[in-house]
Amino acid sequence: xxxxxxxxxxxxxxxxxxxxxxxxxxxxxxxxxxxxxxxxxxxxxxxxxxxxxxxxxxxxxxxxxxxxxxxxxxxxxxxxxxxxxxxxxxxxxxxxxxxxxxxxxxxxxxxxxxxxxxxxxxxxxxxxxxxxxxxxxxxxxxxxxxxxxxxxxxxxxxxxxxxxxxxxxxxxxxxxxxxxxxxxxxxxxxxxxxxxxxxxxxxxxxxxxxxxxxxxxxxxxxxxxxxxxxxxxxxxxxxxxxxxxxxxxxxxxxxxxxxxxxxxxxxxxxxxxxxxxxxxxxxxxxxxxxxxxxxxxxxxxxxxxxxxxxxxxxxxxxxxxxxxxxxxxxxxxxxxxxxxxxxxxxxxxxxxxxxxxxxxxxxxxxxxxxxxxxxxxxxxxxxxxxxxxxxxxxxxxxxxxxxxxxxxxxxxxxxxxxxxxxxxxxxxxxxxxxxxxxx
Amino acid sequence: xxxxxxxxxxxxxxxxxxxxxxxxxxxxxxxxxxxxxxxxxxxxxxxxxxxxxxxxxxxxxxxxxxxxxxxxxxxxxxxxxxxxxxxxxxxxxxxxxxxxxxxxxxxxxxxxxxxxxxxxxxxxxxxxxxxxxxxxxxxxxxxxxxxxxxxxxxxxxxxxxxxxxxxxxxxxxxxxxxxxxxx
Numbered sequence: 282x283x284x285x286x287x288x289x290x291x292x293x294x295x296x297x298x299x300x301x302x303x304x305x306x307x308x309x310x311x312x313x314x315x316x317x318x319x320x321x322x323x324x325x326x327x328x329x330x331x332x333x334x335x336x337x338x339x340x341x342x343x344x345x346x347x348x349x350x351x352x353x354x355x356x357x358x359x360x361x362x363x364x365x366x367x368x369x370x371x372x373x374x375x376x377x378x379x380x381x382x383x384x385x386x387x388x389x390x391x392x393x394x395x396x397x398x399x400x401x402x403x404x405x406x407x408x409x410x411x412x413x414x415x416x417x418x419x420x421x422x423x424x425x426x427x428x429x430x431x432x433x434x435x436x437x438x439x440x441x442x443x444x445x446x447x448x449x450x451x452x453x454x455x456x457x458x459x460x461x462x463x464x465x466x467x468x469x470x471x472x473x474x475x476x477x478x479x480x481x482x483x484x485x486x487x488x489x490x491x492x493x494x495x496x497x498x499x500x501x502x503x504x505x506x507x508x509x510x511x512x513x514x515x516x517x518x519x520x521x522x523x524x525x526x527x528x529x530x531x532x533x534x535x536x537x538x539x540x541x542x543x544x545x546x547x548x549x550x551x552x553x554x555x556x557x558x559x560x561x562x563x564x565x566x567x568x569x570x571x572x573x574x575x576x577x578x579x580x581x582x583x584x585x586x587x588x589x590x591x592x593x594x595x596x597x598x599x600x601x602x603x604x605x606x607x608x609x610x611x612x613x614x615x616x617x618x619x620x621x622x623x624x625x626x627x628x629x630x631x632x633x634x635x636x637x638x639x640x641x642x643x644x645x646x647x648x649x650x651x652x653x654x655x656x657x658x659x660x661x662x663x664x665x666x667x668x669x670x671x672x673x674x675x676x677x678x679x680x681x682x683x684x685x686x687x688x689x690x691x692x693x694x695x696x697x698x699x700x701x702x703x704x705x706x707x708x709x710x711x712x713x714x715x716x717x718x719x720x
Numbered sequence: 721x722x723x724x725x726x727x728x729x730x731x732x733x734x735x736x737x738x739x740x741x742x743x744x745x746x747x748x749x750x751x752x753x754x755x756x757x758x759x760x761x762x763x764x765x766x767x768x769x770x771x772x773x774x775x776x777x778x779x780x781x782x783x784x785x786x787x788x789x790x791x792x793x794x795x796x797x798x799x800x801x802x803x804x805x806x807x808x809x810x811x812x813x814x815x816x817x818x819x820x821x822x823x824x825x826x827x828x829x830x831x832x833x834x835x836x837x838x839x840x841x842x843x844x845x846x847x848x849x850x851x852x853x854x855x856x857x858x859x860x861x862x863x864x865x866x867x868x869x870x871x872x873x874x875x876x877x878x879x880x881x882x883x884x885x886x887x888x889x890x891x892x893x894x895x896x897x898x899x900x901x902x903x
Contacts (some may be wrong), residue, residue, distance in 0.1 A: 526848055
């Protein structure tokens with residue numbers, strides 16, 4: 282176990298990055314070399330009483346957890362501007378701060394109006410100024426929206442701060458396990474439990490519109506079955522109950538179908554289940570193990586794991602003519618692949634010299650790049666911005682989640698207070714959207 | 721890996737064997753709760769296997785009359801192991817599996833569930849398929865040895881239910897298994 286990979290690499294200006302009440306903590310273990318130095322100045326609250334959330338703290342934590350920023354603690358700030366007119370430029374040049382995020386919150390009836398400004402210290406110019414409005418319960422979402430906007434301007438990449446992560450925890454002794462399927466914000470807060478069970482839960486996945494999840498649960502007679510849950514209204518239905526395996530549900534991009542794995546016809550094969558009428562279409566017919574289907578972004582093909590060649594490798598099938606092509610030729614074990622949103626590559630579990638890593642296969646050049654330094658890695662899930670991925674691994678004898686940027690430059694761990702954590706799935710959609718108001 | 725346990729409850733059959741004059745060649749004196757000289761009908765004569773005892777199911781495991789002139793009941797091994805990424809039962813378990821097949825063949829009321837498992841390495845769904853392969857391999861062996869397929873159910877837990885939570889070869893070897901569970 283490479284323990285040194287888990288030592289927190291201290292950034293020059295060190296802020297303990299933890300979400301105090303969160304179930305998942307985030308520890309950045311490697312940031313980019315040329316992190317941008319940013320200061321998120323505590324926002325001004327122009328109403329009475331206290332705000333339900335500390336918006337500048339949330340933005341600060343978001344930016345630092347991305348691994349691309351170093352932030353200045355409020356205690357070191359020489360002044361606390363809330364509007365561009367209040368910025369005294371020298372106070373920030375002295376501290377080598379490159380960007381300021383400042384803002385204020387005003388009450389509007391029983392809603393809140395948030396205004397934030399991104400200021401370039403060296404150019405002495407405003408790069409972004411937005412105002413959004415929301416309710417008390419949306420305050421964290423508003424802060425994350427601000428983080429996403431700032432992130433996009435500074436890096437050119439869509440932020441993933443407004444997204445959610447679904448994962449499974451396993452608690453208790455091996456002989457008396459309790460399993461939970463949870464959904465939390467990407468920063469570890471607001472954990473909601475979707476299912477609690479004494480039998481295993483796995484393979485949870487999101488629909489593309491973020492409204493539904495599908496998962497495998499052994500709760501019925503200790504046998505695997507696939508369930509579909511409406512995340513918005515909290516209802517669920519059991520979709521399959523075939524003998525043998527019922528597994529690996531994956532939503533088609535249009536959300537109308539699920540690719541699933543069934544072994545009812547003698548060995549594990551991939552089928553497509555139409556959700557509305559439960560019709561089944563068999564897609565693979567091979568006596569080997571075919572499993573872990575994942576759709577291509579255009580919905581015309583499915584990539585999957587198969588040991589038809591002896592060892593598990595990644596194959597692709599075209600749904601119109603059912604022609605199959607092998608994709609991986611490096612490494613003696615490749616599995617659980619998923620396609621990047623732009624279709625340029627796939628991430629997968631890849632074994633090299635006996636160690637299981639997460640790797641990316643560049644589909645254009647055919648090159649495999651190992652992304653992780655951890656081992657016993659599994660279940661990679663790509664963030665909707667296509668630039669980060671989250672996966673499950675082992676640390677200190679416990680299952681934890683870790684994340685890495687798709688170019689391998691940024692790494693962080695998400696140890697949980699709750700037992701073994703596994704099977705992460707990044708939501709494809711943001712939790713809330715806001716429309717900036719023009720002032 | 722044969723495990724022989726003598727159940728105290730089988731004191732009566734032990735006594736019956738004693739009464740039958742069954743010459744035990746083993747030196748092992750199995751401790752029993754009581755050795756009450758109870759006369760049991762029918763009193764049997766010379767044959768080595770005097771009475772056909774019903775197999776007994778307890779806690780998912782089955783006990784059968786001990787073979788080869790040994791006294792008492794023998795609990796059959798319920799665990800069978802595999803090499804990494806393999807679905808062939810290790811040779812050491814074959815003889816025991818044959819005993820299971822016989823038990824199932826002889827008693828059509830017995831039901832068995834074969835639970836297949838894999839170690840933690842690799843991906844979860846693939847390991848579910850691997851566990852199922854292993855359980856299927858055990859079923860195929862049992863059926864080939866005469867066990868009726870209708871009495872056998874197969875299920876896989878993949879890497880989800882390890883017996884050893886360690887992350888090393890020794891733990892993984894213990895987890896790559898099929899459990900034969902009588903219901």
